[in-house]
Every structure is written in structure tokens, then in C-alpha cells.
Amino acid sequence: MKIYQFGLLFAALSLTACGGGDPINLSGKPVDGGNPTTPIEPTAELKVAISSSPHASTLVKCVKAQTRADSCSLNELSFIYNENPNPTIDDIMNRLVVSDDWMINRFRDMLTDNNMPNTIMPLFQSVRAIVISSDVRPSYFTPYSGAIYLDPDYLWLTNAEKATIKKEDDYRAAYAKKFQFLATERFVFNNTTISAPGSLSDKTERSLGAALPEFAGLLFHELAHARDIYHDSFMVTLTPSDKKLSEIYHDRDTPQMSDQVFVSTYKLTNSDMQAISLNLYGGEESKDKDQQARILTYTAAEVGSLLEREGANDQYAYYKTEEDFAMLFEESMMKKHFNVDRDVAYLEVPDITDPKCDDYIIGWGQRNRIAASEVRPRALAVVKKALANASGTDLIEVEDFFNRLGSPTTLPLIGYCSAINPNSRSLSNSDYDPMQDIIRY
Known part of the structure; x- marks a missing residue:
């Protein structure tokens, strides 16, 4: 999760x-x-x-x-x-x-x-x-x-x-039920999910x-x-002492990597998207009642359009700056090392009892979003910062990787399970629950 x-x-x-x-x-x-x-x-x-x-x-x-x-x-x-x-x-x-x-x-x-x-x-x-x-x-x-x-x-x-x-449902799943859409994500390889079988x-x-x-x-x-x-440029300044790590953290002068990267054009600023994420992942409603009422009316297509305008690769990136950093790094490394692509999609919630996977229609979706012109420079900056002990050769290889990413693929506006293969329009009868893809960890 x-x-x-x-x-x-x-x-x-x-x-x-x-x-x-x-x-x-x-x-x-x-x-x-x-x-x-x-x-x-x-x-x-x-x-x-x-x-x-x-x-x-x-x-x-x-x-x-x-x-x-x-x-x-x-x-x-x-x-x-x-x-x-x-x-x-x-x-x-x-x-x-x-x-x-x-x-x-x-x-x-x-x-x-x-x-x-x-x-x-x-x-x-x-x-x-x-x-x-x-x-x-x-x-x-x-x-x-x-x-x-x-x-x-x-x-x-x-x-x-x-x-x-321990078998326990993720408490955050309840937060998604107030919205008219589901914000999902999944890793795919050759139009098939990489999720291991079994539960x-x-x-x-x-x-x-x-x-x-x-x-x-x-x-x-x-x-x-x-x-x-705790990056090495901060840890190198630390000396053993009896001071609590929590106090070292709060008293630090060296900024976090995410604070160093996400400045000016790299910063996510859409306040409605931030409010949606606070609702979805923290269960926290906007203090602006008009804003709260407005975001509850958004459709999947409308939220997807908001994501597409900025450099986020996932709705979760709007929750905290630290999540923005981690999501960009994770997707980049999975693509670089496993050649897997990541789907980010907003689904319309069907108004029927016991819907199947393809009853959730994609309102907006992209595969390989880190290749988008708005996302790519942010992801590159994160990866170059986050890699530990990287040499000059390693960083050149990273830049070459991002230069070869190509472009994102637009997911077809069909059922969620069928859309895993953008070249096919055959409907799936899968019982897979898209709620499993709203939060991974």
C-alpha cells in the first residue's frame, strides 16, 4: 500500500x-x-x-x-x-x-x-x-x-x-468513497500487470x-x-552524541532533498489537487468550504486534466512534497531497471451494485507519464539527487535514460481492465477490484 x-x-x-x-x-x-x-x-x-x-x-x-x-x-x-x-x-x-x-x-x-x-x-x-x-x-x-x-x-x-x-483493509480506502472518481495506478509490462499472483x-x-x-x-x-x-551531505555533518535523532532532524540547517529540488517551476501549486489529496490520503477536508464542495463535484476527466497541466506523475504527489519526490524516483527506477511502465488513471465510479472491473470507465489516463514534458525534468532532477554514491558516468547514464523515454501513451477511455492493453478494445469480464490500485504503500 x-x-x-x-x-x-x-x-x-x-x-x-x-x-x-x-x-x-x-x-x-x-x-x-x-x-x-x-x-x-x-x-x-x-x-x-x-x-x-x-x-x-x-x-x-x-x-x-x-x-x-x-x-x-x-x-x-x-x-x-x-x-x-x-x-x-x-x-x-x-x-x-x-x-x-x-x-x-x-x-x-x-x-x-x-x-x-x-x-x-x-x-x-x-x-x-x-x-x-x-x-x-x-x-x-x-x-x-x-x-x-x-x-x-x-x-x-x-x-x-x-x-x-495481519489481514486488515487499508483505512484510507474509505476516504475515496466521497468522490465521483477513483485515482488509480499500476505497473505494467507488455500490457500485463506486474503484480504477483495471489493475495x-x-x-x-x-x-x-x-x-x-x-x-x-x-x-x-x-x-x-x-x-x-538523511542524505549524505547532511549525514556527513553529524557527529555521535546523546542528542535525540528527532531533535537533530528538527534543528537541521541542511535542507531535505525534496526542498532543494522542488522550487520555482518544479513546485506543484494547484490548490484543488492538494485539497483532493488531503481528502484521499489523510481524510482531511479543506478548511475552505467552497473548495471542499467544488472538489467533490469533479469528474475523472476533470481531475485528470488538472494533473496533466503540472509536473506530477500521480495524485499522491500532491499529498506531501516528500511523496512527490518518492513517487518520481520510484517510477523512474522501475522503468530504468525493469523496463516497466506505470499507468496513472482516473476512473468514473459506476452507479451499480457489485460492479466488475470494466464497469469503471477511464475518464483520463496515461502510461509512462514520467516521459511527459512537464514531468521529465522534475523526475530527472529527483533521480540525480537521490542516487547514492553515483559517479559522473552514472549520472550521464541517467540523463541518457531520460532522453530515450519517448512520450506517454494515452489510455483509451474504456473499462479499466481492458485498457491495460491500449491496442485492444475487447471488454474484460474480470472481477478485479480497481480499489486495490488506489493506494500501494
């Missing part, structure tokens, strides 16, 4: 770039406190993956420290960058915390697979820990712990593994190869959040 605490359960932050000193809630979960049904941290019993890790005594404590008050200091837990700016598998595994043993081998298998992009590993320099827990749904990053929290739904292969994962509610098993691309996309997204906040 696509959220960001920079991800899930909660975030209580004060970001100059996002509303001055007001606390922002990046996931829609409660700010500093929570309650028994909406916790601010994984509630499953956690353990270190590698008992001999030099950080074994502090890892669990520090990944549970997600509020400003209980954040761990750098003396308690450093960034991977401080140990090795070029992280190895061992460096990363020594920072892993899990709720279930199977997650250890599965995570290692994913990272060491030949198909895992080599640009993933250096990005881990910007985290202090990795958490995989049965109740982390969806994934997120929080700058107070400096850890990424990964949804194990992206990792399971067997029925025994998926049986350990938490069936008995289908899958291979590591089938699950790996989506897991790579998850890592690109969450590590982009970590990199945005």
Missing part, C-alpha cells in the same frame, strides 16, 4: 516546507499518541534478525521509538552510512528487525537475487534500521527512528508465510521472481524517503 510516514501507522512531524511549524500527519494516523486500534508503532513482538549484530542490544528499542520524545540518539544507533557508505548485505542484515523468522531469509533472498537492481544497496546508507513486521500494513518511513518499516505482503511466497500477516485471502503461492519487482518498487519508494531526509 502506498503511504508514507513517509508511509503507515503514523507520523508526527513539523516540516518547514509543509505548513511551517504545524505538525503534519503523513499517514492519516494519529499524531504522537494513537490509541489501541491505531498504534503508532508495530505491536507484534519484534526481534533482531542477526543475534550477533553489534546493534542487537538497541535495535528493537530504537525502531519502536517513533515519537519526538523517545527517539534514540546517534550514540545509541548510528546510520548505516556511518559504518559503511557502500553498504553490504551483512551491513543491512545487521540492522534488520522482524516479527517472524521467515522474513529474515526472504528479505536476504530478495536483496541477493540477480534481478535486484544494483542501485538499491547504496540507498540503505540513509537508514538506521529495517523493520518487517506482521502488522506493518502499509509500509512507511519515519525520520524520528530513521528506519523503514516494510509490509510483509510484498515478501511472502508460501501459504504458511502469508498466514502470519492474503486465498491459497495461491508464488515464486520469488514473481514477487521481486513489486518489492523492488517498495524499496525504491521507502528508501527515497530516507534518502530525501
